[in-house]
Amino acid sequence: MKFFDKILIANRGEIAIRVMRACRELDIETVAIYSSADTNSLHVKYADEAFPVGEAHPSKSYLNIERIIDIAKKSGAEAVHPGYGFLAENYRFAKICQDEGVIFIGPRSKTIQAMGSKIDSKKMMKDAGVPVLPGTDDGVRDIEDAKKVAFEIGYPVIVKASAGGGGIGMQIVNDEPALEEAITASMRIAKSAFGDATVFIEKYLVKPRHIEFQVLADEHGHAVHLYDRECSIQRRHQKLVEEAPSPIMTPELRERMSSAALKVAEASAYSNAGSVEFLYSNDNFYFMEMNTRLQVEHTITEFITGIDLVRQQIAIAAGESLPFDQSDISIRGHAIECRINAEDPFNNFSADPGKISRYRSPGGPGIRVDSGIHMGYMIPPNYDSMIAKLCAWDSTRIEAIKRMRRAISEYIILGVQTTLPLHYAIMNSPQFIEGNTHTHFLQEEHIIKTLERYKRDEEARMQTLAGSFGQGKKVAAITAAVNVYLQHQKE
Ligand code: MV4
Numbered sequence: 001m002k003f004f005d006k007i008l009i010a011n012r013g014e015i016a017i018r019v020m021r022a023c024r025e026l027d028i029e030t031v032a033i034y035s036s037a038d039t040n041s042l043h044v045k046y047a048d049e050a051f052p053v054g055e056a057h058p059s060k061s062y063l064n065i066e067r068i069i070d071i072a073k074k075s076g077a078e079a080v081h082p083g084y085g086f087l088a089e090n091y092r093f094a095k096i097c098q099d100e101g102v103i104f105i106g107p108r109s110k111t112i113q114a115m116g117s118k119i120d121s122k123k124m125m126k127d128a129g130v131p132v133l134p135g136t137d138d139g140v141r142d143i144e145d146a147k148k149v150a151f152e153i154g155y156p157v158i159v160k161a162s163a164g165g166g167g168i169g170m171q172i173v174n175d176e177p178a179l180e181e182a183i184t185a186s187m188r189i190a191k192s193a194f195g196d197a198t199v200f201i202e203k204y205l206v207k208p209r210h211i212e213f214q215v216l217a218d219e220h221g222h223a224v225h226l227y228d229r230e231c232s233i234q235r236r237h238q239k240l241v242e243e244a245p246s247p248i249m250t251p252e253l254r255e256r257m258s259s260a261a262l263k264v265a266e267a268s269a270y271s272n273a274g275s276v277e278f279l280y281s282n283d284n285f286y287f288m289e290m291n292t293r294l295q296v297e298h299t300i301t302e303f304i305t306g307i308d309l310v311r312q313q314i315a316i317a318a319g320e321s322l323p324f325d326q327s328d329i330s331i332r333g334h335a336i337e338c339r340i341n342a343e344d345p346f347n348n349f350s351a352d353p354g355k356i357s358r359y360r361s362p363g364g365p366g367i368r369v370d371s372g373i374h375m376g377y378m379i380p381p382n383y384d385s386m387i388a389k390l391c392a393w394d395s396t397r398i399e400a401i402k403r404m405r406r407a408i409s410e411y412i413i414l415g416v417q418t419t420l421p422l423h424y425a426i427m428n429s430p431q432f433i434e435g436n437t438h439t440h441f442l443q444e445e446h447i448i449k450t451l452e453r454y455k456r457d458e459e460a461r462m463q464t465l466a467g468s469f470g471q472g473k474k475v476a477a478i479t480a481a482v483n484v485y486l487q488h489q490k491e
Contacts, residue, residue: 003318004028004079007105008072009047011083012062013372014389015296016043019081022310031075033068035061037380042372049075056382062086065093072102079103079317081310085384088293091116105317107272107292114268115290119162119200121268125287128267130260133279133286135202143180149201150179158204159183161190167237168193172204205286207438208279210234211246212291213261214301215274216312218322223265225258226305227331229275229297232437233426235349240419240442241426242297243336244304247397247435248280257285264290273298273313296339296389299368303335303393334397336404338426340371340388342379344417345451353381357415362407366393366400379416387418397435401427425450 007023008031009016020030020043032047037056044050051071054061061067063086072080080102082088088106091113097104106112115121119139126132134153139162140146150157150173159182161169169189171182183199191197210231217223230246231239245254261276264287275295277288298309307329316322343349359375371388373379379387390411392404405427408420425447426432432441441447 002027003314003320004103006031006075006077007314008033008068008075008077008080008102009043009083010062010068010080010087011085012038012041012043012383014370014386015083015085015294017046017372018370019083019310020046022308022314025308026311026314028314031071031077033062033071035382037382040378042374042377051075056380058086058383065090065096069096069100069102072097073100077102079105079314081105081313082293084293084296089116089291103317105272105313107270107274111268111270112292115292117162118160118164118289119198121289122200122287124267125264128263130263130267130287131285133202133205136200139198139200140183143183146183146201147176147179150176153201153203156204156206157201159186159199159201161186161194161196162198162200163194163196164190169199205279205281207440208281209246209248209438210277210288211249211257211280211285212275212277213258214298214309215261215265215270215276216309216316216322217265217270217272217274218316219271219319220321222322222325223262223270224322224324224326224329225261225265226301226307226309226329228254228257229300230437231297232439233432233441234439235442238339239297240339240341241336241423241432242300243334243397243400244297244300245331245334247437253283253285260285260287272316273309296386297337299370299389299391300335300337300393303368303391304331304333305329306332333393333395334400335391335393336400337389337391338404338408338423339386339419340390340411340413340423341385341419342387342416343385343419345419345422346417349419351381351385352417353379353385354416355379356413358412359414360410360412361388362390362410364407364410366403367391367407368393387413387416390423398433401433422447422451 006029009019023030030047032044032050033053034044035056053067054064087093089112091109094104094109094112122132136149156174159171169186171186173179173182186199187197212229214226228246228249229242229244231242233241264276273294275291278285279288342352344352356377361369368391373387392400392407394400394403408424
């Protein structure tokens with residue numbers, strides 16, 4: 001079954017390669033685009049054809065809609081996969097693709113647009129019977145009205161930008177005297193970041209969990225969910241560790257949350273892959289937003305369900321019906337993803353682009369590495385700092401954690417600082433092992449203390465490792481042995 005002959009991948013790095021891998025298995029030819037900073041990038045070599053798309057700055061290349069459509073037509077690509085980031089949630093791009101006769105692999109333009117407004121999507125879900133946090137139903141119009149609503153729901157409240165993303169413009173307000181200034185500040189930030197000053201207020205949850213459900217829907221009205229992911233461990237709204245399923249999930253909670261997720265898909269007449277984000281606190285959950293794209297962490301869902309999400313996205317875009325229904329989808333075991341960023345966790349996570357001087361990625365049972373880097377690769381400073389995704393699967397959560405520790409111990413990335421030491425600290429943290437995570441997990445004392453201990457131990461730092469529980473030495477020794485081996489390889 002051939003869904004398309006040729007697909008253009010409007011992205012770079014690991015996700016471009018991930019999509020091309022699905023294409024190759026489906027006998028679909030691939031077209032890469034690349035900026036002037038990516039002439040030597042792996043996604044360009046992996047593709048059957050590659051076209052320059054412009055200068056390094058994203059606005060001149062990976063966001064250049066006109067040029068991308070032009071390349072799609074010139075190359076004869078019938079469809080475009082946007083990956084994540086860049087144009088993935090740009091409803092104008094989806095619309096232009098449609099108008100130009102190129103299939104956009106994702107939901108319809110109108111759905112992307114509707115989900116892009118936090119106020120509109122929240123309203124739509126509330127009407128559909130999905131739990132949402134109490135707050136203003138519309139944008140804040142006058143301060144007296146805002147005060148009244150905040151008083152009714154009780155402080156603390158949060159002011160959010162309707163067009164917002166990544167926490168931009170969010171203001172937490174603890175009491176009435178602080179409300180007016182927070183609204184003004186939020187509106188100003190929202191106006192400059194999104195060109196839309198609309199803000200709304202809702203009840204603030206102090207240490208919620210972020211739990212999301214993967215959904216797949218075809219263009220014939222069938223929708224299924226592919227279970228849950230826990231994504232609470234993040235820093236400045238960038239996720240760092242995700243796991244599937246959530247460690248707190250019970251059959252009863254899963255029943256409640258998955259039916260809400262499917263209601264979201266139904267109410268929006270959704271098609272293609274998406275995820276429904278909830279905040280969870282005290283056995284209650286609330287719809288936050290729907291991501292209308294393939295997400296970075298789709299890998300762990302693939303591990304526990306055995307379903308190739310990119311293959312399904314392509315089949316759905318080709319007009320196929322879902323080849324399974326809900327009763328065919330079950331989960332097996334537990335999967336964890338660690339995002340490896342070229343950042344220095346010992347220096348306030350400052351970006352550390354540059355040349356990879358030594359590289360060896362882990363392998364063996366239950367390990368998956370998605371990356372676009374290799375030995376000798378120069379990480380350009382122009383894009384996101386995520387350079388690899390390390391995923392571990394095993395039959396139980398604790399075994400998956402131990403497998404992840406083992407994989408981290410095998411992972412050698414020299415030449416740039418990475419988040420590997422932080423991941424090792426997290427995988428050894430008693431709180432994490434208990435599944436006791438929330439959105440403020442990384443601010444907690446214990447992780448910072450462990451990192452400071454690693455920092456003092458220069459040798460361990462070189463190996464990117466040092467352990468709690470007395471395992472550090474053994475693991476560091478293994479890493480050192482592999483490093484020596486690689487040194488010999490080079491000389
Ligand atoms: C919240 C919240 C607490 N209460 N809303 C952050 C980004 C945006 N998607 C929503 N965010 C939050 N909204 C209420 N009413 C806490 C956060 C939040 C958060 C949410 C998910 C993952 C990480 C987070 C980190 C800090 C704050």
